[in-house]
Amino acid sequence: xxxxxxxxxxPIMMKLSDMCVRAIRILPCSNxxxxxxxxxxxVVIAQNEQEAQQALSDMLxxxxxGKGKVVIEDYLEGPEFSFMAFVDHNRVYPMPLSxxxxxxxxxxxxxxxxxxxxxxxxxxxxAEEEQWAKEHILQAVADAMVKEGKPLTGVLYGGLMKTADGxxxxxFNARFGDPETEVVxxxxxxDAFTVFHAIATGVILDNIAWHQQATVGxxxxxxxxxxxxxxxxxxxxxxxxxGLILHMGTKYQxxxxxTNGGRVLMCIAHGDDVRQAxxxxxxxxxxxxxxxxxxxxxxxxxxx
Numbered sequence: 063x064x065x066x067x068x069x070x071x072x073p074i075m076m077k078l079s080d081m082c083v084r085a086i087r088i089l090p091c092s093n094x095x096x097x098x099x100x101x102x103x104x105v106v107i108a109q110n111e112q113e114a115q116q117a118l119s120d121m122l123x124x125x126x127x128g129k130g131k132v133v134i135e136d137y138l139e140g141p142e143f144s145f146m147a148f149v150d151h152n153r154v155y156p157m158p159l160s161x162x163x164x165x166x167x168x169x170x171x172x173x174x175x176x177x178x179x180x181x182x183x184x185x186x187x188x189a190e191e192e193q194w195a196k197e198h199i200l201q202a203v204a205d206a207m208v209k210e211g212k213p214l215t216g217v218l219y220g221g222l223m224k225t226a227d228g229x230x231x232x233x234f235n236a237r238f239g240d241p242e243t244e245v246v247x248x249x250x251x252x253d254a255f256t257v258f259h260a261i262a263t264g265v266i267l268d269n270i271a272w273h274q275q276a277t278v279g280x281x282x283x284x285x286x287x288x289x290x291x292x293x294x295x296x297x298x299x300x301x302x303x304x305g306l307i308l309h310m311g312t313k314y315q316x317x318x319x320x321t322n323g324g325r326v327l328m329c330i331a332h333g334d335d336v337r338q339a340x341x342x343x344x345x346x347x348x349x350x351x352x353x354x355x356x357x358x359x360x361x362x363x364x365x366x
Contacts, residue, residue, distance in 0.1 A: 092137055095233070096121050098130040101176055107137065140225040141364050142232060143184055144242045145192075147200050147220075148270070150261050151213040154201050155270050158249060159184045159192060160242040161364060166288060168360045175288045176325055177241040179361035181278040181336055182249070186364065187224065195222060195229050203234065215261060244308055244328050245277040278339040278362050279330040280347060281310070282355045287324035295321045295354035302349040305331040305342070321354060336365040 094117045096104030104127055108114035120126045144162060148155040160182040166172035199220055207214050219235040238247075250257070251271035260267050284291035297319045300307055308330065311323015329347050333339030340362045347357065 093135040094118065094121070095133045095135065096127045096130060097133050098127060100127040105174060138223050138225050138230055138232070140223045141186060142221065142223045143187060144180075144239050145195055145200060145220040145222055146239060146242065146246065147196070147218050148257060148261050149200075149204050149214045149216060149218045150264060151208050151215065152201075152205055153266065154196065154204050154218070155257075155261075155267060156192075156196050156200065157246050158182045158272055159187055160239075160246050161362075162239070162242050163358060163361055166283075166358075168358050173288055175283070177281065178283065178325075178358045179278070179280045179328075180241045180245045181276070181339070181362040181365065182242075182245050183276060183336070184365060185336070191224070191229060195220070199229070199231060215264075241279060241281060241328060245279040245330060248277060248306060248330065248332070249273045249275060275332045276334065276336045276339040277330060277332050278336065278343045279308075279328050280343055280357050280361050281325050282327040282329065282347070282350065282352070282357045283325045284311070284321050284323070285354050285356050291324055292354065293320070293322050295352050297321060297327070297350065297352045297355070299350040300327070303329065303346050305329060305346050321352065326352075326355060336362050340366070 092108050092114060094106045094108055094114060098104070104121070106113070106117040108117055118132060121130075121132050142161065144160045146157045146160075148157070160180050161184055162177045162180040163170065164174050164177060166175050166178060199222065200218055203218060203220075204214060214236060216236060217238050219237060219239045220231065221233040221235070221239075223230050223232050247254070249272045251273050252269075257267065257270055259265070284293070284295075286292070297312065300319065306329075308328040310325045310328055311321065312326055313320050313322040327350070329343055329350070331339050331343035331346060333342055344359070
């Protein structure tokens, strides 16, 4: 079992190397996570021991994501969400809560992806729950890192879950989350350079201001993603889009905009609330035409 040195709400976990694959018995509904970079696809929720053994074999013996280890955690149930913060040693400046959608297809079905969309804010997390998570998770981690002589300067990403037993930690990253950042940072009211420079140089910020709007972002991906896909399909209509378009996998060639990756575009719209932002972004996406793109039609469904 992994030793828990600080009082942060973590699931019970253990870490395995390839020597353990055939020796360990995995309980049904366990979370198996590759302990390393996996482009957002290194998590398997095993429904039975056979699925668990196959996932372990793929990750550790087959080295699907490279040589590494796998973390096995208790299965937790509830809506996941992301809580990011700018951190400078003990100073924690929270960003708006957000939620991404990892599964490829509507209804949270299909394989895991790098993220098919995201939105903010989250009506199912109360102000009291948000404050608790800030104090008992993000602030606690920042304080612990300072105590251990390894202070963080940058961004702390908390992948959290609201369970029947309270908010629990799924994962941490020392970076922005994708695609959550794409819907959170457009709400930043304070000048971005001012924030980044202050965090990098240790200047104390009195406050970081955010626009009080809802944002919904939808990823347009190449058909076949996250599996095999073709490139080079022409995209038209982006000039007519009323909102923000972020290019994730495109290229210009001979005066044409072409697909050039798995996740191709992220289309973003604002609104007074999540429903309005969702309605707008999907209406605007209708203006974009490409024969080789698909997207989820239910981004932000947890909030509606």
